[in-house]
Structure formats: structure tokens, C-alpha cells
Amino acid sequence: MVAETQIARFLAFADTLADAARAAILPHFRANAPAEAKQGSKHGFDPVTVADRDAEHSIRRLIDANFPEHGIVGEEFGEKASRSAFTWIVDPIDGTRAFLAGLPLWGVLIALAYEGKPIIGVIDQPYIGERFRGWPGGASLVARNGERPLRTRTCERLTEAVIATTDPKLFEPAEAAAFEQVRAAAKITRYGCDCYAYAMIALGSVDLVIESGLAPWDVAALVPVVEGAGGRVTDWRGAPIPNEWFVGATGRAQVAACGDARVCDEALIALRRSHAPRDS
């Protein structure tokens, strides 16, 4: 168990990390450097790559200086083994395609895992100035007009649900067929929101998010935010994402997140059929 005073301290430190990421990333958002952006190379210094790396560097420096015994898992610079029960799991820019298109629906994802279980999560949208924070038993949105608690809404049936996914083209064929069943039943479907869709579950304006092919740094920060607001995050079989997957995992995850478990249960009837083991 982690004491409440420790939670508060780590949450404040997660804010410090998110502030540092904001400062590193914002100058590059909508910076219109078409020459570099056009190269499209994985190794090219396009604006996203520069912002991504600068932000992860800043975050790692702060963790090393303040909690040298904590581990770090980051998208850009791999893993630093933990000499404690704590590991920070970081994705400086989740939603790079939204970032490239100038759309403010990308986010900075910061999580702290205790023995592999994400206990603190931050989804930060620097441009809008919104920070969704989750911890054991609670979640809040810090925005320009102050802080307010987050709470998922009730939604009894899939036919009443607002659902979201990142890109239907990214699913495997069996996954796409399962998703299509869910989509056809849902009231409204939105695409391309990445982490922001999970923030909307916590806010109570989206009911279900379905995604696949996710890495630990895509998922870790979302869990405390959604669950702290009263929601649920599972794989496509309805099982919790195992702690050991978040730190030192291999393989990608299929994730279903919801505000009201009844909507998840209904969607899982279709999704279960195309459930893939995470390590396949």
C-alpha cells in the first residue's frame, strides 16, 4: 500500500513533470515547419520528434534528480530499471497525428506505477490548458477556470452510448469486424481522439473507448484517471490489464474503457470473440 501523504506528494510531482513537458512541447505545436515535417522519416527531426524527445528528456531529468530509485518506462528512450516498487511510465505526445494536423486533442501521458499497478495518472492537453488527473479513489480536471472533480456518467445501454476509437483502419480484420458491431449499435461514434477520449469518459461525456495495438505508455496514465472517476479499463475479454504488462512488457494490448460497466459488458460480447493475447 502507498500512504495517502505519499500519493499527494507523487501527484504534485506528476504536475511538475507535466508542467515541464508543456514547456518543452508547446513551442513546437503548430510551428509550421513544413520542410522538416514533410520528410516523414522515422529518424528525421520533424517537429513532433523534437517536441517528443525534448519533453521526455525534461521528464527523465526531473525524475532522476528527485526520485533516483524510481524506474522509468518511456516511448522515446526505453526503460530504466527501478530500484524500488515505483516506476514512471511516460508518453510525451500521445496522438502524434493529431499534433501534426494542428488539432489540440493530443496529450502528455504521465503515470506512476506501484509494483506495476498504475496508481497515479495525468492526461495533459497543454494547448487548451487542461489537465486530467487520477489517483486511488478520485480524479479531477484542472483547467484555466480552476479544479473540479471528475465523475463518469451512467449509461445503461450501448444504444445510448457515445463511443470513440482512434482510427478504424488500425484494427486487424477480426478486430474491425467486432468494432463494427459495436459501432453499429452505439448512438454516436467519434474517431481520432487518442488519450483525449479517455479523458472524456472521466468527464462524463463519452461512454466507451475501444482500441487495440496499445503500448504500456499509451495505457498506464489512462487507468487511474478513468477508474478514479468511477469507470473501468479492461482488455477485450473483460479482464484487468495485468500489472506485469505495464513494466517491462512485450506485446500490445486491446483496451476497452467505459464510464458505466453495463456499456462495457454489452460491447464485450462482440469484442471477446476477437480477443488476442497481449503477448502474441
Next chain:
Amino acid sequence: MVAETQIARFLAFADTLADAARAAILPHFRANAPAEAKQGSKHGFDPVTVADRDAEHSIRRLIDANFPEHGIVGEEFGEKASRSAFTWIVDPIDGTRAFLAGLPLWGVLIALAYEGKPIIGVIDQPYIGERFRGWPGGASLVARNGERPLRTRTCERLTEAVIATTDPKLFEPAEAAAFEQVRAAAKITRYGCDCYAYAMIALGSVDLVIESGLAPWDVAALVPVVEGAGGRVTDWRGAPIPNEWFVGATGRAQVAACGDARVCDEALIALRRSHAPRDS
């Protein structure tokens, strides 16, 4: 011709209208009234309907008081015939599904048409606090940190283009096939941005937007913003949207908007085949 001093006066008035719409709409955004929202009825007083109507009421009152001889075309309350060359064309909330999902990519659309031609356009995002404005020969973004000119970017080829559309499920089959060709060639595709995607063309972060089934109030405000920033708005045949369609039109339009005409020309090779007359 409309004199420059008149343009400046109308542009300032369009800002006044957008301010009034902001005040009417913002209290309803993310207001989480699940009981009403769930009715889903066209006539039900869900939060979007209330916000939509309140905003259009405010806008119409202001136009009637300040320019009683101007016509009005609005989504919610139909047409008021013009006793002059001027008509305001208004959609208080473009992107109601984004609005319902809590995503801040909907917009207030306000246009002023002179003899049917949209000469002033405003795309306002009240929650983020962004206002994209266009007029003959120019465009700007007014945001929390001030005003800056808008300029589309160069993009020579579709394979380098960031493209957007609202929802691939809304196309007719022939349209969907044409869009799929364009999507397969493009570098990045984003969905569900409604008017915000056109603002991103003006900003220089999106290269092409393709949509169909649009009404005059969906399109009118976009034209001065995209064209004022150096871009182009046409139908799927490559022809300008005719002035007579914007005021008192019947039928829906297929629209292609781009920052660099070369990308549109390439996309139109596929789109032209599924061009439908606007009055069909």
C-alpha cells in the same frame, strides 16, 4: 463591390455576433445533463438544441437591431429575406456530435454574403477561445495570446498531405469509394473535425478537407477563412460553389477545400467521378 471601410465594420459586427453566441452556448457545453441528452429526439430539449437555439436567437436579434435590411439564413429558424445585397448565414453549432461528446472541435459559423457570395466568415471555438476570421484578401486567428495572420501552407502532392473528413460513414457508396482512393494516397487522415478542419487548412496544418451533404450554413463561413488564407473551396468537380446556392438554395453540396491547389487537383481526379449535382 463592398468598400474596405464597410468590410471592417461588418467584420467587427461578426465578432459581436460570435461573442453573443459564445455567451449563449458555453454554459451548455459539457453541462452533463444526461437525462435530457438521452432522449435523442429531434424535438427534445437536449443541451445542444437549447444552446443552438439560444445562440441563433441572440444572433438574429442583433442583426435585426443593427442591420434590419439584411437577410438571415440560419439552421434553426430558416430564412429571413434580404431587403439589400447582404445576407447573414449562420450555424450556431457546427459539429453537434463533437459537442455532445465533450470534444472542443465544434464551432460557431457566421458568414456575411454580398449578392450571395460569402465575403466575411468567422469560425469560432468558444471553449478553446479561438476565432478564425476571413475577409476579401486576408484571414486571422484571434486567440488568448492575441491575433495573428493565417496562411495556408504549400503541399505539392497528395502523398504528403494531411487530410480530413467528418465521418466516412456519411458518404454515399460512390462517394465513399472516391474518398477511399484519396485517403489511401494521403499521408495522414483525420476524422470528425467538422468546421475545425477548415480552420486547420487556413492555419497551415491540414492540406485537404473532403465532405458531402453540406448545407449553405455549413459552408458559407468556411469560404472567406480558407480563401482569405490563400486556399481554395470548390465542389467535387472543381467548380466554385455558386453564389445562388448560399442564399435560398435547395440541395446539399459536395465540398473540397485545400491549402495548395495542387493537392485539390490531384484529389479531384478521384472525386470528379462521384460528383453529384447540388440540386439532385
